[in-house]
Amino acid sequence: MSETNKQNSRKKLVAGNWKMNGSFDSNEALVLGFLPEVDDQVDVSVFCPFPYLSQVGKLLEDQRVTFGAQDVSAKPGGAYTGDVSVDMLKEFGVKQVLVGHSERRQYHAESSVAVAEKAVAAIQGGITPIVCVGETLAEREAGKVEAVIASQLDPVVERCSKFVESGTWNLVIAYEPVWAIGTGVTASPEQAQEVHAMIRARLNAMLGPEVAQNTRILYGGSVKPGNASEIFAKVDIDGGLIGGAALSSDDFSGIIRAARG
Template sequence: MTSRKLIAGNWKMNGGLAANEALVQALLQGIATPSCDVAVCVPAPYLAQVQALLSGSPIALGAQDVSAHPQGAFTGEQSAAMLGEFGVRYAIVGHSERRQYHGETDETVAAKAAAALAKGITPIVCVGETLAEREAGRTEEVVKRQLAAVIHVNGHCISEIVVAYEPVWAIGTGVTASPEQAQAVHAVLRAQLHHAASEHAAGIQILYGGSMNATNAATLLAQADIDGGLIGGASLKAPDFLQIIAAAR
């Protein structure tokens, strides 16, 4: 287990100028000095606004996606260099919604992680199985395949990534993997990282990303290989997000 946990909020496609300001101000008023790393991953149009709001605070700025390409004719995409100009510290790559709705492959995700790393942005690499895959007993096979693609392309600097295990069947459904189910998969991922970067594997943060909330966070975070959370809906409610941060000791 790493010495320091990470709680990262994923706002998904939610927010507005007034709502963002109210949420961030509430977080800043309640956060004091957190005992874990904290980030919020916001929609691209709001990066400049939230960068200004977070200035000088202990909360890092994150993006929800990054292009695999450095520049060029890729309408609608944002490069890692562009994100870097807004002080972005983290970028989510390979979220199940991107894999499902935008056809992102393991190879695409690996390339996006490489693009982020090349500009000093920490990719939060998401892996996870569907309900059908879990019921077929393929959980370990699926998550190892997804992570292996990223390790293959980024092996030389794999210690600089963050991994997020997000069982697709537990995202936004209110269904959460039991602490034991989550820990079992995190242990598999830790072993895979240990094989790729033995001396650094213990320091790689592996987050749980399936409906972690204020009620279940402490139990999940107590597991040996769960180093934090990638928080969806609960990150849009300041009291809930602050309670999760407080649980990450």
């Protein structure tokens, strides 16, 4: 199979992370603004704050857009104030969840093991985790990109490998260089492709070629309509996890068009 065909077998995914933004009025305007751009050629997801799951679920009812949560607990329930379980998310119809975003790692001291446990809980509950990995600028400049990505990815792969054997592996990976998130600085398409290829090679070494070729790896880090086409054209980049541009229906629509090609 050629490199192009390998990529074409993985449908592009454009996922919008709203972070701690939104209101009932702005959410509705945003969703209704980009919905006309959605078709069956590109998968589209949005990740809203917990309080808006019900509203966004209703807005997207019978639409081709998947909605998800921005975090989930590894615990099934109990004395964990402020946490939200997989079963709670499922009651809203949530199909996907972000785990291990760099802001969770930084501001909430989430370890890679904790992230892996969340990924396991999500898959066990029938929700697809989008696992975020990425290095800081200091780590990149020190030549530690591969070591950092491995330290974040390996615990996830090791704990989730059982789902390959059971045929329930449904994990997505998002490479988000911390130095490019919300800074306006974007990794060059070549820089992004290099890390995506490294991640896929690591999946290949740990889980085999079939899993490696079928697992979608997204790029996140100041993706905009103006640079999305060039980024998404790279063979190992299967779409984007979009931050700031996901809050503009025009920008998000432009990125969806870029993913369509």
